[in-house]
Amino acid sequence: MITLFKKGLARYAKSIALLVILLIVQALAMLLLPNMMSRIINNGVIPGDMGYIYTTGAIMLLVALASSSASVCIGYLSSAVSVGFCTDIRKKLFAHVDKFTLAEFDIVSSGSLTTRATNDILQVQNFLIMLLRIVVLAPIMCIGGVVLSIMSNIHLSIVVIACMPIIIIFLLVVIKKIYPVFRSMQVKLDRLNQIIKENITGVRVVRAFTAEEREIVRFEEANADMTDVSIRSQLKIATLIPMLMLIVNVGTVAVVWVGGTQISSGMMQIGDMIAIIQYLVLIMFSLLIMALVFAMMPRASVCADRLNEVFSIEPQIVNPENPKTPAELTGVVEFNNVSLTYGAGTQPAVSDISFTAKPGETTAIIGATGSGKSSIICLIPRLRDATAGSVTVDGIDVREYDLNSLRSRIGYVPQASNLFSGTIASNIAFTDDDMGVEKVERAARIAQSEEFIQNKKQKYDDPISQGGTNVSGGQRQRLAISRAIAKEADILIFDDSFSALDFKTDAALRQAIKDNTDKATVIIVAQRINTILNADKILVLDKGRIVGEGRHSELMASCPIYSEIAKTQIAMDSDGTPGKGAV
Numbered sequence: 059m060i061t062l063f064k065k066g067l068a069r070y071a072k073s074i075a076l077l078v079i080l081l082i083v084q085a086l087a088m089l090l091l092p093n094m095m096s097r098i099i100n101n102g103v104i105p106g107d108m109g110y111i112y113t114t115g116a117i118m119l120l121v122a123l124a125s126s127s128a129s130v131c132i133g134y135l136s137s138a139v140s141v142g143f144c145t146d147i148r149k150k151l152f153a154h155v156d157k158f159t160l161a162e163f164d165i166v167s168s169g170s171l172t173t174r175a176t177n178d179i180l181q182v183q184n185f186l187i188m189l190l191r192i193v194v195l196a197p198i199m200c201i202g203g204v205v206l207s208i209m210s211n212i213h214l215s216i217v218v219i220a221c222m223p224i225i226i227i228f229l230l231v232v233i234k235k236i237y238p239v240f241r242s243m244q245v246k247l248d249r250l251n252q253i254i255k256e257n258i259t260g261v262r263v264v265r266a267f268t269a270e271e272r273e274i275v276r277f278e279e280a281n282a283d284m285t286d287v288s289i290r291s292q293l294k295i296a297t298l299i300p301m302l303m304l305i306v307n308v309g310t311v312a313v314v315w316v317g318g319t320q321i322s323s324g325m326m327q328i329g330d331m332i333a334i335i336q337y338l339v340l341i342m343f344s345l346l347i348m349a350l351v352f353a354m355m356p357r358a359s360v361c362a363d364r365l366n367e368v369f370s371i372e373p374q375i376v377n378p379e380n381p382k383t384p385a386e387l388t389g390v391v392e393f394n395n396v397s398l399t400y401g402a403g404t405q406p407a408v409s410d411i412s413f414t415a416k417p418g419e420t421t422a423i424i425g426a427t428g429s430g431k432s433s434i435i436c437l438i439p440r441l442r443d444a445t446a447g448s449v450t451v452d453g454i455d456v457r458e459y460d461l462n463s464l465r466s467r468i469g470y471v472p473q474a475s476n477l478f479s480g481t482i483a484s485n486i487a488f489t490d491d492d493m494g495v496e497k498v499e500r501a502a503r504i505a506q507s508e509e510f511i512q513n514k515k516q517k518y519d520d521p522i523s524q525g526g527t528n529v530s531g532g533q534r535q536r537l538a539i540s541r542a543i544a545k546e547a548d549i550l551i552f553d554d555s556f557s558a559l560d561f562k563t564d565a566a567l568r569q570a571i572k573d574n575t576d577k578a579t580v581i582i583v584a585q586r587i588n589t590i591l592n593a594d595k596i597l598v599l600d601k602g603r604i605v606g607e608g609r610h611s612e613l614m615a616s617c618p619i620y621s622e623i624a625k626t627q628i629a630m631d632s633d634g635t636p637g638k639g640a641v
């Protein structure tokens with residue numbers, strides 16, 4: 059937790075200093091009041107000395123007023139500091155996670171990150187509010203209470219002092235037991251969130267497969283698990299307050315017993331005994347709030363650890379210290395003996411990949427599912443780094459390229475076309491809020507989206523829901539393509555981006571891309587031969603290796619895997635050129 063606090067609490071040093079002063083004022087006021095009261099009671103028995111009672115009473119009123127004003131300010135300051143600090147942490151966390159690329163998301167899942175950025179930070183915030191409220195108040199009240207009770211009556215104070223180690227040992231035992239329970243509680247919360255998220259995002263699959271009951275059972279299991287751990291932790295916390303009350307009540311009985319004997323023998327005044335009982339209550343009160351804060355501490359500390367865990371994940375892909383810039387921006391992409399392995403000890407997903415994609419040309423990659431097409435693609439915008447070999451853009455290794463400059467040159471349409479909540483226009487103009495209407499409309503036209511956008515009620519201002527679930531799969535793909543085209547990038551990458559389009563739209567789209575982006579380096583990943591038929595170069599991928607390279611007609615003759623795929627997809631004429639069935 060300290061590591062987390064070091065990340066930004068220093069900014070609030072002034073407010074915390076003021077808070078400490080106010081807390082000292084409040085603690086002293088609370089200690090002073092019983093002392094004054096005991097003096098009034100002791101003096102009250104002398105008849106006629108009303109003046110003393112009035113003055114002390116007036117001072118007590120002022121002290122009480124100071125104490126309550128301080129308390130209000132403490133409440134405000136502690137909340138302001140905690141909320142401010144946690145807002146900072148949330149901002150930092152978001153900025154940190156924003157630098158993550160694909161490899162980091164393999165370590166922490168997106169569901170767990172959501173819990174960490176919301177619930178975990180909230181737990182730390184609640185704890186910090188409580189901690190700041192009692193940080194000096196409780197120890198001063200506790201120690202002050204002991205000192206003042208010793209000063210009032212040494213014999214009675216022994217009872218007070220004897221209660222303290224019992225309380226402290228008890229607190230330590232409970233906290234030690236609670237810590238692991240809280241750790242598993244946050245993990246269970248992660249699981250619960252994950253199931254809820256999966257069900258909401260995958261609602262279509264759940265309905266279509268009538269898997270509601272199975273999902274309900276899965277949810278109920280996770281929910282019951284979470285409930286069980288919550289009850290277990292609360293049961294442990296529940297023992298805290300009654301046990302403390304028991305110890306203090308036994309203490310009070312002891313004080314009254316010993317005190318009563320002393321008063322009846324004239325060795326002590328009644329005011330002193332009342333003061334000591336009040337000190338005992340004060341001590342109990344301070345230990346109780348400390349106990350409550352200690353009870354919150356394990357959970358907050360688990361949450362802080364989980365946040366630190368995210369902060370400690372260093373993005374593997376960072377900007378190079380001395381980025382190089384190419385002499386000429388043409389857009390040549392070159393792979394030199396590239397391999398990529400996911401995680402240590404596993405087989406490479408792709409190996410020995412070498413090819414050049416030139417500007418003005420279309421390079422296509424085809425292969426069975428899982429053959430490594432997306433793995434190759436993600437190396438170009440540096441979403442992952444190659445395990446061996448190098449990928450260069452205009453002769454510069456992508457690892458030596460300034461990340462922003464590199465990515466700003468690439469228009470990338472990922473395999474899963476993700477849209478963001480907003481409007482159609484805001485999704486197309488994703489990279490530039492000030493993008494002109496003409497540019498947006500041009501991109502939509504090239505991506506064959508214009509027709510369906512014009513049919514929408516609010517045209518380009520029509521709302522898009524989170525993930526783009528309120529448009530069809532093909533429309534979503536076309537909007538994702540528009541977004542990449544609007545970027546006017548030198549390198550255009552389409553990862554299986556035409557799969558949801560009908561043949562006619564697919565052909566029209568490819569033609570429009572060819573006509574409008576004649577200087578760009580176009581890389582197309584496809585499953586359908588039709589999509590890549592006219593590509594300048596086709597790479598055939600099999601189990602992560604290139605097994606064929608060339609134009610369609612060349613591959614038909616030289617690459618059995620390619621001709622096999624082609625034969626299963628389109629009717630061929632005897633010379634290997636597409637027959638009537640092809641578009």
Ligand SMILES: Nc1ncnc2c1ncn2[C@@H]1O[C@H](COP(=O)(O)OP(=O)(O)OP(=O)(O)O)[C@@H](O)[C@H]1O
Pocket residue numbers: 164400407425426427428429430431432433434473554
């Ligand atoms: N994040 C990952 N962690 C571990 N293995 C992965 C990961 N992503 C992909 N793989 C593995 O790498 C191999 C290549 O996957 P890739 O996604 O590149 O295939 P693909 O050719 O794009 O397939 P598809 O046509 O289905 O999109 C597969 O065996 C896959 O299981």
Ligand SMILES: [Mg+2]
Pocket residue numbers: 431432433473553554
């Ligand atoms: Mg893929």
